[in-house]
Each structure stands twice: as structure tokens, then as C-alpha cells.
Amino acid sequence: MGITSKTRKLLWGKSANRCNYETCRKPLSLEVDEKHHTITGEECHIVAKKVDGPRGKSNLSSKDRDEYDNLILMCEEHHHIIDDNPEKYTIDILKDMKKKHEKWIEKNLEKLEIEEIGFDYEDVKFDKDRIKEIYSWIIKNYDWFKYKKKDIEMALNELQYLDKDTRKVLYKIINYYNKKDKIDIKSIMNKLVDDEIIKEQRFLTAIEFLEKHSFLEFDSCDENDFVINYDGTLADLYENTLYRCNKKECYLYKNGYILMLIGKYLSDKKSFKRLIEGLEFGYI
Numbered sequence: 001m002g003i004t005s006k007t008r009k010l011l012w013g014k015s016a017n018r019c020n021y022e023t024c025r026k027p028l029s030l031e032v033d034e035k036h037h038t039i040t041g042e043e044c045h046i047v048a049k050k051v052d053g054p055r056g057k058s059n060l061s062s063k064d065r066d067e068y069d070n071l072i073l074m075c076e077e078h079h080h081i082i083d084d085n086p087e088k089y090t091i092d093i094l095k096d097m098k099k100k101h102e103k104w105i106e107k108n109l110e111k112l113e114i115e116e117i118g119f120d121y122e123d124v125k126f127d128k129d130r131i132k133e134i135y136s137w138i139i140k141n142y143d144w145f146k147y148k149k150k151d152i153e154m155a156l157n158e159l160q161y162l163d164k165d166t167r168k169v170l171y172k173i174i175n176y177y178n179k180k181d182k183i184d185i186k187s188i189m190n191k192l193v194d195d196e197i198i199k200e201q202r203f204l205t206a207i208e209f210l211e212k213h214s215f216l217e218f219d220s221c222d223e224n225d226f227v228i229n230y231d232g233t234l235a236d237l238y239e240n241t242l243y244r245c246n247k248k249e250c251y252l253y254k255n256g257y258i259l260m261l262i263g264k265y266l267s268d269k270k271s272f273k274r275l276i277e278g279l280e281f282g283y284i
Contacts, residue, residue: 002212002213003043003071004066007066007067011068011071011073012041014102014105015073015101015105017041018073018101018105019041019074019078020072020073020074020097021075021081021082021097022097024075024078025101028040028073029041039160039161039279040076041073041074042073042076042163043161044073045065045071046070046071046094046095046098047060047065047070049062049065049066049208049212051239052239052240052242053083053204054082054083054201055086055089055090055091055094072094072097072098076163076164076165079163080202082094083201083202083205084199126153126156126281127284130284131153132149134284137265138261142261145261147254151254151258152258152262154255155262156259156262156284158214159259160279161213162206162209162210163206165205166205166206167276167277167279168197169192169198169206169207169210170210170215170256170276171272171276172192173185173188173210173216173252173256174260174263175269176188177252177260178263178264183249183250183251183252186245189203200242204242207241207244207245208241210256211253213255214253214254215252215253216250216251216252216253217250217251218249218250218251219248219249225243259276262275263275266283271283
């Protein structure tokens with residue numbers, strides 16, 4: 001199901017649009033122009049979304065992992081720090097950090113200039129004529145396209161909820177698809193990791209975000225994805241993101257396809273890269 005709009009608003013509201021890391025607390029949105037904002041904050045899981053993620057070994061249900069009590073708002077830098085050092089930044093330490101931040105907000109509320117941010121899709125408006133133009137071009141050139149104009153806006157909006165690393169990975173994947181007409185996610189991962197562009201764990205986290213926000217999907221789980229443990233219990237290998245990347249076919253999903261087609265419409269790699277990686281919506 002993912003993080004609900006209500007939970008998202010509660011998280012950002014109680015954090016006052018600021019990083020919860022106690023020595024940071026910087027604002028997490030930037031005004032691009034009068035109509036658009038760039039969201040630089042990241043909604044971090046205290047107990048990871050997946051069991052193989054940072055602090056992921058827990059009895060917390062999948063649904064509860066996306067609830068307010070298990071989320072903490074961070075800037076990109078400190079999200080990296082807490083997830084790269086889970087032994088130092090334990091569940092208890094992060095919960096205490098979040099609690100102290102919210103008390104600090106309450107104490108200093110009148111002194112802070114807090115920007116009110118909405119997280120419904122309708123909050124970011126795009127030029128209707130421009131969206132109509134893009135849609136008309138797509139259906140003229142790709143008769144298999146089954147989505148509507150509003151889906152184009154929704155796909156663009158979803159970009160805002162991806163951190164910068166994830167948007168970079170998404171751009172690399174779409175670029176690979178355009179060259180090869182397929183996605184070899186294992187090769188993409190190995191290339192980015194070997195070139196030290198991104199660490200493996202960050203890449204895997206990015207893939208999880210892209211799945212959650214309907215940019216990517218993998219082949220479904222089958223009987224070959226289950227093994228019997230030494231104690232006789234059944235283990236589902238499909239739950240492991242690294243396993244999916246190594247063993248399963250990966251495809252663009254709804255939002256990924258839409259962005260890929262927007263890139264073809266723009267026909268300029270630099271503009272498309274700035275749109276995806278930099279959230280420069282002025283190109284739309």
C-alpha cells in the first residue's frame with residue numbers, strides 16, 4: 001500500500017518541513033518558481049521497508065512499517081548516514097531523535113518560518129495545454145498507450161517523492177531501455193557500483209522506491225523462489241531485492257513508461273536528465 005497521504009502530511013507537519021537530524025534541522029523544500037517547489041527531504045523508514053534493509057529485522061508488519069511511528073524525516077545527506085550506519089543509528093536512537101526534534105519544533109514554533117507543503121497530487125499544477133500536447137503526441141506515435149492525461153501529471157508528481165540517488169538510477173534505467181529496448185537491471189547495478197557512482201545498498205534501496213512508486217516491476221514470484229531452511233521452514237527469496245535484481249526480469253511499469261515517453265517527446269537527453277534528476281519541471 002505504501003505511505004498514505006494522511007501519514008505523509010502528519011510526518012512533514014510535525015517535523016515542520018525540517019530534517020530531524022539533531023545537528024542539521026535544515027528546511028527540506030526549495031521554491032523553484034511561483035508555481036513549483038523542489039522537495040529535498042526524504043521520508044525514511046526507522047525499521048526498513050524490507051527485512052534485508054537497515055534495521056529491517058523486526059516483527060513489525062509491512063503495513064506498520066509505512067505508518068507515522070516508523071517514519072522519520074531527513075535530508076538526503078543524513079538519510080545516507082543513518083542507513084549506512086545502522087549499528088550506530090539503532091531503532092531506539094532514531095525514535096528518540098524524532099521525539100526530540102518534535103519537542104524542539106513545539107518549543108521554537110513561533111520563531112520558525114515554516115512553509116506549508118501539501119502532498120496531494122493536485123498540489124503541483126502543470127500547464128494543461130502542455131500536458132494535452134504531450135498526451136496527443138504519445139497516442140499518435142504509440143497506439144498501445146492506455147493511460148490518460150491525468151496519469152502524465154501523476155507520474156511527474158511521483159518524481160518528487162524519490163530521493164536524488166533514486167532519480168539518478170531511474171534516469172540510467174530509462175536511458176538503458178531506450179538503447180537496448182529492455183532492462184538488464186543486474187548489468188546496470190554492477191556498472192554503477194563498479195564505477196563508484198552509487199553503493200550497492202543505496203542502489204537496492206532505490207529499486208525498492210521505484211517499485212513502490214510504480215516506475216518498475218519484476219517478474220512475479222514462482223515456486224523456484226522458495227527454499228527450505230535447515231530448520232525446515234520455507235524462505236521466500238523473492239523478498240530480497242538483490243535476489244530480484246540478479247534473478248528476475250525487470251520492466252518499466254506505469255510511471256516509468258510514461259516518463260520514458262516524455263523523454264522521447266522532449267527528444268533532448270540533457271533536458272530529460274534535468275527533468276528527472278533535477279526536478280526541473282520548467283521543461284514541461
